Amino acid sequence: MNYGCPRSIDQRWPRSMLATRRQARLVYVLCILASASMLLLAYSTSSRNSSGHLSKNTAELSPQVGNVAEENRVVSRNISEIKPKTSSINRDKTNSFILSSNKFQAPIYYNCSMVDTSSELLSMDVPRYNPKFRNPCWYEDLTDYDVYSDNKFSEYFHSVKSLFIKLTSHWKKKFAEESNPRRLRCLPYFFIAGQPKCGSTDLYKKLISHPDVMSPPIKECHWWGKNRYGWRSNYTMSQPFSHYIDLFDGVANDIETRSTGKGTSNIITGDASVSTLWDNDEWWRLKENCGQTEPKYTNADYVHHFLPNAKIIIILRDPVDRLWSDYLYFQKTSKSAYDFHMNAAKAISFHINCTQKYTLTACIYNRTLANLARVRLRIGIYYAYLENWLNIYPRDQFLVIRLEDYAVNTRNMMKNVFRFLKLRDLTKAEADFIIGQPVANPRRKGDKKYGTMHESTRKMLEDFYEPYNKRLALLLNDNQYMWKNKDRTSAGAGNVQKSRGPDVRSKRSGRYVSKRRQQLKQHNS
Incomplete structure (x- = not known):
């Protein structure tokens, strides 16, 4: 896995892109270093998130407790006690689950007094159903x-x-x-x-x-x-x-x-x-x-x-x-x-x-x-x-x-x-x-x-x-x-x-x- 790097210094990009051999060497070295960094990052990420079949979506392991810090600690203790010892889920110093970088991340509110807790669905107006139809x-x-x-x-x-x-x-x-x-x-x-x-x-x-x-x-x-x-x-x-x-x-x-x-x-x-x-x-x-x-x-x-x-x-x-x-x-x-x-x-x-x-x-x-x-x-x-x-x-x-x-x-x-x-x-x-x-x-x-x-x-x-x-x-x-x-x-x-x-x-x-x-x-x- 070289992420597009040339196989050797001689196999460099066209002369129109790199004027000298010195530039080719520099780009080659930088590309190799970048590739190594990406491999190390991928390995460390997979190690942190490896938790059996639960690693499929680490975001789902976020606490299902209304996004409050105190409740986070409650549920994290619950899961840690009932799940097998093969887990290596990341935790912060407060022992609450750390959300992985996923496409969706639930907002975390530490003070519910600052949150509008009204329900979007329950606040919607109900349609006025036409009595001519049995179906609503x-x-x-x-x-x-x-x-x-x-x-x-x-x-x-x-x-x-x-x-x-x-x-x-x-x-x-x-x-x-x-x-x-x-x-x-x-x-x-x-x-x-x-x-x-x-x-x-x-x-x-x-x-x-x-x-x-x-x-x-x-x-x-x-x-x-x-x-x-x-x-x-x-x-x-x-x-x-x-x-x-x-x-x-x-x-x-x-x-x-x-x-x-x-x-x-x-x-x-x-x-x-x-x-x-x-x-x-x-x-x-x-x-x-x-x-x-x-x-x-x-x-x-x-x-x-x-x-x-x-x-x-x-x-x-x-x-x-x-x-x-x-x-x-x-x-x-x-x-x-x-x-x-x-x-x-x-x-x-x-x-x-x-x-x-x-x-x-x-x-x-x-x-x-x-x-x-x-x-x-x-x-x-x-x-x-x-x-x-x-x-x-x-x-x-x-x-x-x-x-x-x-x-x-x-x-x-x-x-x-x-x-x-x-x-x-x-x-x-x-x-x-x-x-x-x-x-x-x-x-x-x-x-x-x-x-x-x-x-x-x-x-x-x-x-x-x-x-x-x-x-x-x-x-x-x-x-x-x-x-x-x-x-x-x-x-x-x-x-x-x-x-x-x-x-x-x-x-x-x-x-x-x-x-x-x-x-x-x-x-x-």
């Missing part, structure tokens, strides 16, 4: 047809880019033809807010197949939990709320186009980002959390500010099976039942050490702690996230579903979902088409070779999740959420289609027929 929509003036030029979602998703190109052409035409052009804007009527690897993709695909449900260009934009902070851009550029609303412009245009003669519409749309329920890891970046050791507000507060009547759908499964499925899906290398066991044990140890000294909320919303192991243990603590949301929204605005029930009786579960969203009843042909769709996002073929987790791992995880499952069952007033005496052959296989029930499809004569219908035909004959 409103009209606003169109001041320019090129309204998506700075929306970064078009750079991350091809489907969003295609939609924005189409809509820009439509707005351009409308801008030229109308003297006072307006556009309809919408927000989601419902959320499929959680959880990952619990069947949310299959539920969403069947839900948007209803004639009165329209989908935005992407299922999961993850704006509330991640992208509002700039997750896709490595936190170099945040995504404003207007960019989130832009994602529903296509649906809004269709709602307006398909309105009845009276200008009303029953069409609805939703956001199926399953991070919305649980992902509040970036809370420490917000000025309203200055001086806090845990988030003052969560996604539930922000969503409720704009959408107090939102319908929240949560689909859950046995957290032990969820963790194994999540591990197989998100880990790309070195997967095995043994590796899963070791990382699960590590995650449990870190979590227990944290909760012995700090609140459960502070521990589950700490990404640094979560990244210490290769399993996402905290996502299975459903009780903590649901309790937070139920403190904001009334219970009748929630529909909580177990994947185990959904897998064995999809037809009835979808009827419950449609009824919860106050959608019209389907015809028999429409219902058969929706239920007959193949299962979405099943376990990948390459992951099937790993089989199941060790029984000792299952027992360890069941013991860990048991107290949280008991709290969840009490919260929902349903003992099924303790996941006791379940059929592991169906629920633990990691795929909806592995279950056996009246709505599991088998392909016969080019179309999908329910197993129960086949049994009835055989019985009648």
